[in-house]
Amino acid sequence: MTTSLHRASTHACRTLPGIILLATLTLASPSASAGGQPLPPPPAPPASTSPTAAATAGAVADPPRDSRPQRQSARTQSPARPPAATPASPDQPITDPVIAALALAPRSPQGVPLSIEECVQRALASNFNLRIQRYTTESVRENLPIAESTFSPQLTASTAYGEARNTSSSTGNSTKNNGNDTRLAVSQKISTGATASLSGSLNRNHTNPWPTSTNSRYNSIYNSDVALSISQPLLKGAGREVNLAGINRARLGNDIAELDFTGAVLAVVRDVESAYYNLLYARGLLGVREFSLKVAERLLDENKSRLEAGVGTELEVLQAEVTLANSRRDILDAEQIVSNREDTLVALFGDQPGGMEVGALTLPDAAIPEVTIDRSYKLALDNFPEYRAILLSIRQARLDVTTAASNKRPGLALGGALGYNADDDSYTDAARRTFNGDRYDWQVDLTLTFPWGMKAERAQYRQSVLALTREQTRLNQLEQNLRVQVRAAVRAVDTNRESVRIATLATKLSERQYEFEKARYDSGLTTFRRVQESQEDLDTARVNELQSRINLRLALCELSRLEASSLSRYNIAVIEPATNGNGRNGK
Template identity: 30%
Template sequence: MRPRFHLYLLSLVWSTGPVLAASPELPLDVAIASALEHNVGLRIASYEPADALDTVEIEDAQFDPSFFASTALQEGESVPVAGASSESDGRSARIGIDQRWSTGATVTLDSALDRSGGSSTVLNPDYGADVGISLSQPLLKGAGTTVNLAPLARAKVNAERSLFELRSDVLDLVLETEIAYWNLAYARADRALTVSSLALAENLREENSERERLGLVTPLEVLQAEAEVLNQQEAIIQADNNIEDAEDALRRAMGQTDFVQAVSDTIVVRALPEQMQPLRSIDEVVQDTVLNDIDAQVQERRIEVERINRMLAQDEVQPDLDLRGGLSYLGRDDSGSRAYSGVYSADGYAWSVGLELRVPWGLREARARERQAERGVEQATLQLYDIKQAKALAARNAWRSASSGLKRIEVTRAAMRLNQEAFEQERARYGSGLVAYRSVLEAQRDYDRAKSNYLGSLIETLRAIVRLSRIDGTLLQRNGLDWDAVAPYTELTTPRAELNTSRESNTP
């Protein structure tokens, strides 16, 4: 689709001076491609999924190892006692790595080297080295892969939800662009209708002027004909304004025009189709609407998020009970290297194991948040039901609107033909002197009104059909598109593949 669009741009330069030749016709699919590629609103909306995918990476990074290091230097002199004092100095360095696991455990592997010296030490200098490993594992709150991977699972669900929201924005843009395209086609058709009415009015005015010269009509009938010409000229002024408004709306959707600069191009579009495809049955339309509705799919992800929030809130009600343990090997000598040799020889060791319990009094905050999370799940579930019910109702209304529009087209088309025959008969009778010009004028206005009604039925039915295709999920298919074809226009700065991380998760 993009190559065709760029070829079109080569033949139609936007906003660059007066048009020297007739502008080529803008196909609807090219207008939609331009909107998908350049519309500012869609570009803004595409940042949300990119941010959501980065949030997945942020949550996954909580399980990355963390390196740490520290060093310190200290010196001191004791208060003199019996005229004697002692001096001391110390240096220490520590390095290690922390790793958090999906079970909630935190494992630390570290090593330290301490040097102390002074008159009061047995060894001067005195080096102490140790290498050890320690573990902290929650047993109640925060224990298990389900709880600890829940924020990552929630971020993934939110990323999926943001992608569905972007799809909804894409469909809204396609809908807006197609309606803007046909609105412009209607505005041009309406002007053409007015031009034909003006030509007819001018013809009648000239005919009346000649008949007045021959003494067959009164000056009043000439004035009536001239007034009708002015009315049609006024209608053309309004029609020209409507065309410019419709062109600007289409330019805005296509995202190709800088309205700050002068805009002098003309957009030529297809004529309004006079034949519409028959509708599917209302039951089939409603069923497809409920099954394929993107807003419902977005809401389903919100329910998943609320369920994860509820699970995390339930975990917060439990007390903190942590198992802590560690093992270190020690070495000591008057040299740092020999102190580490003692570590490797296991000259000394130290181990510890224990439990730590912490219980907030009454757990009032945690229980209140648990109740809020439970209500959040119930509310989101009811909202999903309401969305599906509203979409089913919208599908029924849109189907009836399109169905009645198709019937209205046939009625207004027949009325237009009858009014045309009536006008031609009145004009013939006027030419024979059987009726006054007022009868011809009224017949002409009835005929103009019938043509306008027919044109209005075409655009209103077309709008209804387009909106129906947006509701029942066939809008892309209607315009020869699918999500694979749309994907290049909605590329994110972060690849979709990042939704599937390498970490094994136990999705709640």
């Protein structure tokens, strides 16, 4: 009995390299199973597997430091069978489920191979959320020329013609007057709040018959008039800060719109990364289920052979049939998950689900960085678009408070005007004599406007102060939320990094336990139920390892969004705000 157990254990160790995930990068043919039937060969890596992917595979595996596989091109990997006595040798099959997922061939040969960088580029070009945000940003940009138009010159031109007839009740005589008036004026608002106007007019007045009582020597009188006027507010609406507030507010609004667009870009990049890694997980899960199905088929055949040989039972055959049916059901569920994840990824490209088939995927060749809460929090405060946008919103609110405070004052305006005019028998002569100094007038005026009670102005000022306080409170809230999210993301990275290490060990242990139970069952030392339980434990361990690796990547995605480091990683160029949004309380 001791010798038989020793042989069974030796056989289990000999077949260990072949009992791995169906979706693994295997460099040698699998060994024969304990029952004498060959194991189903795992699928070969697709032709699109790049040297970078192979290098990543070597980098993610966790062998001892002194025997870590060296990075090498996929074209130079040796197909020789790895020695069983050196489990950490460079030629050892890679059992990392995530790396294995990239070796899964697409379900359709027409599928488009995609790297995560290509997915990000597709999403940036056509994602619906980004397209909508672009329109919003362009619309906000138009607020600046609208605000600047306040200081654009206003040109006014008018002309009029009229007639009048008067009949004397005492004499019965009637006179008829006709004339025309042409005016041209231009006005300009100045940044101090003053308004300057320059106007000129030419008019003609003709009376028929000519009245004998008039002292004029002309029957048709032509008049030319030129006037310059200026009005400067002294209280309400006075000063450059108040009058330029609309333009400065529009510029800040442009910067806020740019930051909102940057935030949308970061969100889309995070969504693409999540969808990509979730699809990797779904395909890896499908690979686990396919391997379990082939194992279940093989065990069913073995149990039928044992029943025919008289060493098995019908109950064991029935158990194997139920296990096979459950495996087929798991395959259907896994295929549904893969299809749903593919649709999610394709939808982020702006394409219709089903309009594009996703081919082979690759895993980025990037080491997991060391992260700290303090560093990540500082990066978030410096770069997170929403935080910088609130700082600019506070500056907008301060401008509103300044404007509302000015509007609480009474309206007091100092004005002045100077005009020249002349009469003659033609338009040309009248215009030429306008500035002779014979006829002129000027005035200086002071106008006071005081709304009774000023209820509206005071209410608007209180609203502006409340809006400023609200934005400052939002800033404090966002600082708190950022700290919570950054701390959670950093902890998630650290936790999932350790989870990957533990899950990898658990998978290796479950593989050995499964082989051990299978060898004992082949030797008649245990029941088929124990083999089923060990297979279920192995499937669970593989899924857990796959999930932990995906969770680690997802945690890094969220942390990159908070730090805004995704922009540099994918070389995404965005427009930096013209105004400085990095200042506490928006100062």
